[in-house]
Amino acid sequence: MFKPKKTVLGLDIGSSSIKAIEMIIKGNEYAISNYGQISVAGQEDLAAPLKELLLQMNVKSRRVATAISGREVIVRYISMPSIANDDLRKAVQFEADKYIPYDLHEVILDSQRLDESALGLGNTGEMKVLLVAAKRSLIEQRVQLLHQVSLAPFVIDVDSFALGNAFELKSILSPRAEVEGKVVALVDIGYSKTNINIMIGNNSFFTREIYLAGNEFTEEIQKKLEITPEEAEGCKKEPGIYALEIQEAISSVVDDLANEISLSFDYFEGQFEREVEEIYLSGGGSQLFSLEPDFERIFGKRINHWDPTEHFEILNDQVDVEALRLNAPQLSIAVGLAARIKDI
Numbered sequence: 001m002f003k004p005k006k007t008v009l010g011l012d013i014g015s016s017s018i019k020a021i022e023m024i025i026k027g028n029e030y031a032i033s034n035y036g037q038i039s040v041a042g043q044e045d046l047a048a049p050l051k052e053l054l055l056q057m058n059v060k061s062r063r064v065a066t067a068i069s070g071r072e073v074i075v076r077y078i079s080m081p082s083i084a085n086d087d088l089r090k091a092v093q094f095e096a097d098k099y100i101p102y103d104l105h106e107v108i109l110d111s112q113r114l115d116e117s118a119l120g121l122g123n124t125g126e127m128k129v130l131l132v133a134a135k136r137s138l139i140e141q142r143v144q145l146l147h148q149v150s151l152a153p154f155v156i157d158v159d160s161f162a163l164g165n166a167f168e169l170k171s172i173l174s175p176r177a178e179v180e181g182k183v184v185a186l187v188d189i190g191y192s193k194t195n196i197n198i199m200i201g202n203n204s205f206f207t208r209e210i211y212l213a214g215n216e217f218t219e220e221i222q223k224k225l226e227i228t229p230e231e232a233e234g235c236k237k238e239p240g241i242y243a244l245e246i247q248e249a250i251s252s253v254v255d256d257l258a259n260e261i262s263l264s265f266d267y268f269e270g271q272f273e274r275e276v277e278e279i280y281l282s283g284g285g286s287q288l289f290s291l292e293p294d295f296e297r298i299f300g301k302r303i304n305h306w307d308p309t310e311h312f313e314i315l316n317d318q319v320d321v322e323a324l325r326l327n328a329p330q331l332s333i334a335v336g337l338a339a340r341i342k343d344i
């Protein structure tokens with residue numbers, strides 16, 4: 001008898017494109033066994049493009065890990081008196097009211113105790129707990145979309161945690177001594193939003209979403225250079241001789257984004273008395289040609305780009321490796337989701 005292969009499809013439903021990465025267990029390792037991406041910018045009905053993507057990819061696995069984000073997903077890092085892990089769920093349920101701006105009947109709650117040893121605080125008698133609440137209707141909507149295309153979600157994560165998961169895997173697969181124990185900020189700049197996840201080792205200590213990203217860069221270029229949205233999008237990606245003009249046109253939006261990111265760093269640093277040491281950029285918007293020098297100047301920190309796919313074996317016969325490498329900066333969340341194969 002053939003045993004069914006263990007695969008998981010990581011599905012990142014972004015506001016400009018849906019990205020799908022399929023992982024498979026090969027021996028003791030994970031490999032990328034399929035990849036696809038389809039544009040959905042401005043589309044309301046996502047079932048049709050999703051169906052098309054699955055057809056294009058000829059996806060066999062129905063088991064999906066996906067993520068939600070936005071204002072209806074609330075993430076809080078709270079301090080509580082230390083209690084036994086068994087009692088955590090009940091205690092959090094009791095505390096949640098203080099932190100969640102919705103009626104608790106309208107949300108689905110999840111919680112996890114944080115490993116504070118990463119912070120080196122010693123025993124304070126308090127514990128830090130990660131509290132996540134998502135509007136029930138948002139989750140139901142996502143499940144319904146997946147059911148419409150005959151997919152079954154086994155994990156519904158949150159974008160910034162999936163991003164963290166991809167980074168954690170990168171650190172496990174290629175440990176860099178100089179990163180160990182460091183405070184790193186993952187910053188994923190997409191089309192409509194920027195996700196921040198501040199991590200120490202494998203623990204996330206702060207997440208936030210800023211509603212400013214690649215689309216605002218394009219709009220600003222369009223306005224200042226008085227060109228069409230399509231031309232602005234083209235110039236942004238291939239500025240050629242207009243590079244300086246474009247850098248200048250978007251400087252105020254880049255400053256606004258950097259300011260919001262700085263506020264998050266300040267908040268984290270105030271809470272935990274640790275400084276953010278390095279920034280790891282991902283997301284399509286992070287490919288903006290002038291972003292790295294601008295951020296380096298503004299933050300005075302080392303800015304890194306990273307490829308979430310680089311340490312995985314890629315099954316060449318099924319995957320367009322060139323497209324995968326080209327779009328790698330956009331794939332962190334999908335990779336982080338597919339890697340949940342470890343949980344099946």
Ligand SMILES: Nc1ncnc2c1ncn2[C@@H]1O[C@H](COP(=O)(O)OP(=O)(O)OP(=O)(O)O)[C@@H](O)[C@H]1O
Pocket residue numbers: 013014015016017018189190191192193194213214215218233236237283284285286287288289330
């Ligand atoms: N080479 C490039 N230079 C500048 N911007 C780029 C480049 N390539 C892609 N982008 C921008 O990246 C954005 C899309 O990135 P991404 O796919 O990460 O977003 P998304 O996941 O669909 O959106 P969101 O996460 O906000 O829901 C677009 O605004 C696009 O213009």
Ligand SMILES: [Mg+2]
Pocket residue numbers: 014015190191283333
């Ligand atoms: Mg995205």
